[in-house]
């Protein structure tokens with residue numbers, strides 16, 4: 001066959017690649033929550049492009065809209081000019097997402113990655129407040145460009161920069177970081193309220209409500225609310241990085257919807273296009289929308305093909321209450337299956353929220369072995385956490401319950417074999 005052999009990737013692709021190390025085959029096709037490799041073997045996808053395929057692979061309605069757009073020679077690239085595809089997306093986003101939630105935020109299309117949306121958010125908060133310090137949290141992950149990296153906790157990622165990644169960011173303990181029973185928002189409160197703490201007045205407090213790369217640490221609603229109140233008391237903006245936890249991953253479109261807060265700035269990417277096409281945006285309250293023309297630009301802001309599929313994703317799923325109701329049911333299936341996994345391993349425990357849950361199995365070696373064995377059995381699943389110790393499920397939200405159960409049963413069998 002003409003399918004590329006794994007040798008070309010080993011020979012020519014940079015060693016910076018990571019996922020392929022665990023999944024050493026060549027994928028050629030995917031629909032829904034299943035992927036097929038060159039040997040014709042199929043795999044259930046419990047990774048979903050790290051939450052960029054929340055609506056599954058090749059959704060038929062998105063595909064049809066995209067094919068129609070291409071067939072009629074619709075705009076592919078328009079820099080940031082007005083195009084019909086962009087306008088249609090904005091209208092859908094306003095109607096189905098922003099208005100029902102009472103949000104008057106402006107939509108800024110940034111470069112196509114989550115990291116760029118974070119860069120824009122940090123710069124915007126600094127420009128809007130005239131302050132420079134940004135407070136971020138232990139184990140937070142915000143991307144690998146210099147600004148986003150300065151807010152990222154993990155030393156391994158920061159080490160890739162080859163120079164100290166300072167950038168005037170103060171890191172504080174995330175919810176749960178000091179163990180159960182310790183309310184870490186009290187540290188923040190004390191530091192902010194004490195002129196001799198050495199903490200510079202912050203432009204913004206930046207956090208994920210569930211730390212995706214950091215090991216599925218889910219902040220409580222109380223903690224999040226307290227942190228937001230503190231930010232506003234001290235003249236700082238609240239930035240929620242919803243790149244991974246957004247687009248329905250936690251059960252609602254935004255991850256913070258049931259926490260009684262509305263952030264001043266929100267970053268989104270990954271599943272926004274719904275089709276795996278690069279697209280990112282930064283939502284900002286109008287009064288903080290402070291960039292002048294070209295102050296934060298980039299050639300690939302707003303790919304029109306991504307707008308086309310993103311509009312379908314918004315209209316198809318976020319006006320459909322059956323889809324939204326199904327998320328809680330599936331989250332429960334996930335909790336039950338993962339609890340069974342946790343029960344097999346001494347000291348293991350469940351982490352996360354909604355459809356981003358996993359099990360801390362205690363060591364990266366064990367988590368890696370379980371995922372590798374699961375892959376041999378036809379399940380694509382990855383780890384996260386500072387030591388890769390969390391077996392993490394990020395299946396498409398559209399995965400049928402039956403397939404969810406099948407994937408979980410592969411995972412449990414894999415764990416049994418490894419633990420034997």
Ligand code: PMP
Pocket residue numbers: 050112113114115116118141142143144208212213241242243244245269270
């Ligand atoms: N923020 C969060 C919360 C993320 O999970 C990620 C990616 N894993 C990013 C930012 C960076 O996004 P990207 O990889 O598209 O730059």
